[in-house]
Amino acid sequence: MSTSDTQHTPRLSLGPISYYWPKDKVDAFYAMVADAPIDIVYLGETVCSKRNQVRFEDWLAIGERLEAAGKEVVLSTLALLEAESELIRLRAICDNGRWLVEANDMGAVNLLQGRPFAVGHSVNVYNDRTLALLARQGCKRWVLPVELTHETLAEMQRLRAHGVETEVLGYGRLPLAYSARCFTARARNQPKDDCRYACIDDPDGLVVSTQDDNRFLALNGIQTQSARTMNLLPEVGRMRELGVDILRISPQANRTDEVMDLFYRALIGELDPVEASTSLERLMPTGPCDGYWHGGAGMGLQGRTVQAA
């Protein structure tokens, strides 16, 4: 992606698919992504090691196709590592020898240190000292933890270690928590050890509402997400000022192609970011939020989309 002016423009990335999709849906999705205006694609299972529709070799094949299409490929990893079988798979990913790996747990950082790696938003980088130490171990890119504000990001940018890129989750249902318990199986009265891959039925997660009908959370197996989709596209001007290197879009079940397109066109100046956000809101399964960025409750909506609505 390039711009005609000298202003800093973040690159666009597509985060890992956080849900359990059938293999044909995954293949079709990445065939679409190959032609999408996106620079970096994160691949792999980050939530549950039982999900087996797409195997390691399949991810590598998808990576090859995306790389041939000009994308930077990064292999992402599980956020919650418990069993030895999960560590064995993690080691294989870390040793892939070809693509950068995104660590989503300190166990992965331990395996990757001494080589270049990225850390995802489930690694708690809340201050510059943490980032500096990780940078000394080889960290080349970090993702702002989703509960931090633009003010904290500004401090981090001022103090950040040399040679480390900053990535911000700009669009998607927010990752809020991880557990040993599978909440999707629980909602179906099934034990985790006999989950029957229930989560494959919820390609955007399973919505949890309050008793007064507020669509509040989304259950995604052992992960809990926000029901609302966070959208920081209206903040892209601020991100330029802060020198954010990469803006991440998290895949959703439908119309992710339009989401990527709206972000791209807003970034190159073809669309006004606030107007593009109005279009984005029509693509969200529940509705928007952006409270964390502004220092409030994560579910809040305080940004310029309010004024645009």
Place this chain on the structure above:
Amino acid sequence: MELVCPAGNLPSLKAAVDNGANAVYTGFRDDTNARHFAGLNFTPEKLNEGIRYARRKGVRVFIALNTYPQPGGFSRWQQAVDRAADQGADALIAADIGVLEYAAQRHPELNLHLSVQGSATNYEALKFYREHFGVRRAVLPRVLSMSQIRHVIEHSPVEVEVFAFGSLCVMVEGRCILSSYATGRSPNTYGACSPASHVEWKETPSGLDTRLGGVLIQRHPKGENVGYPTLCKGTFRVGDNTFHAIEDPISLNAMELLPQLAAAGVKALKIEGRQRSPVYVAQVTRVWRQALDAFERAPDDFRPRPEWTAELGKVSEGAQTTLGAYHRPWQ
């Protein structure tokens, strides 16, 4: 196994010490620790007094500095580390990499424990903290099964402490921001989950509604016992079912696993509840002391006595207890 008990204030510390704790854990009176509640925790003077009291009875004092500072606030965490070291804490319980690095460099003699808020659920993560900061013990998140704990300990470079009793976190600690999603404040950023400042209680014609950050957590019919609206223990709707979608109001009680925890090589058992009263601390500490003593006298015959279970049940959330993730079917 060492019995590590909560001390939210000096009376609780004394209650723990007097009733058989081997160690107590405390925090300073601010957001440097994950029990940042009004009226709770220690000023430096009170902590001095507490440490002297504990020392006289041979009990160790750990200080929790287990939240995540942001760049602007980092110096407060540094000062808290310095204070803990100056006061002679037997261990500092920390989670943030920046805080651990500062403590390890500035106070190499200080014993470091990785807090449960550090989210270390596997031995590869534990190796990192051992290698970089010389951490000697880690508190494991309440998400591992018994066999996973055994496996972690077999390969761990550090001692392992696990939770034995108290309020149950269902999520990996240090990685749960449900609270800030509803209120703007989380354990990581603020040192509190589901903070009281954001709780509303409202009488309705049919009973009582409790809200957190405006989100309806619980709708109590008239006459029902009203619990604190911790977000993950709320009643929500999924499809056509209204239920505790995440977890019931329930406490962890791992007492029946004592023999297995000991055999696995667990070095310390943690009792949750710095926010609870000195009476709670005294009761729970006393019961667990009796259980540990009975286990050590006759490990092969150990079984929790009904009166212990009953006494712990009385102080449990929702008067119910569970083995939590230790027991695979819970998951």
